[in-house]
Amino acid sequence: MSIKLNTRQVGDVSVMDVAGRITLGEGSSALRDALRDMVSKSQKKILLNLGEVSYIDSSGIGELVSGFTTVTNSGGQLKLLNLNKRVKDLLQITKLYTVFDVHEDEAGAVRSFS
């Protein structure tokens, strides 16, 4: 399976459910396009739910960093939800885990947006 993206609104927070593989090519470009689309629509509170992400490569990690920078530079916040062990391990060894605001519970994550 490649990547599947679904966006929903929880209050004023835009939650994007990501499923499948975020790898170089279709997966990473789809995520990049979707995040840029949200920013262009002035969505400032974005929660990426990565619970169903089965695989992420260095290109996918780069897209998360790029998305974080894009959203932050537009005055918004991007947070991560439901990291599985693989994604969490990757963010830890690349020292990115502490860069992102990571949550394990959607309700708590939604509340955390100021």
Added chain:
Amino acid sequence: MENQHHVPETVERFLESTLESVDNAEELAVGMAQRAGFDEDDLMKIGMAVRESMVNAVVHGNRYNATKKVRFSVASNSQRFTIQIADQGEGFRFEDVPDPLAPENIMRTSGRGIFLIRSFMDEFQMRHLEPHGTEVTLVKYTVSK
């Protein structure tokens, strides 16, 4: 891991410089690693190291050039699982790859591939080929040391 009944296996392929080749190489290596008895965690590490190395060969080495191939080989025996990936690109200086963990590089959107390969494999070597090209050798120990 301990694998007393390992059957040695070797494959070599000459692959097109496409992202489809990246997927094919990863699938082939993970299949062989599975038969060699590696656990789920090691399979993920081997698969990802192969993917990152293949992306380097296809994208940065051969630059998707249809006239250039990637030589991909895997050799599995009772002690070592060895993968070699060689492109026909112009090559690069390993010293020029910035440290992705340096504070000034943490937020870069690329440059983590080789770091991940080295993190996931027991050995990593790179050499320049004549007249051009880069070959990387990745090793995962089959028997625990």
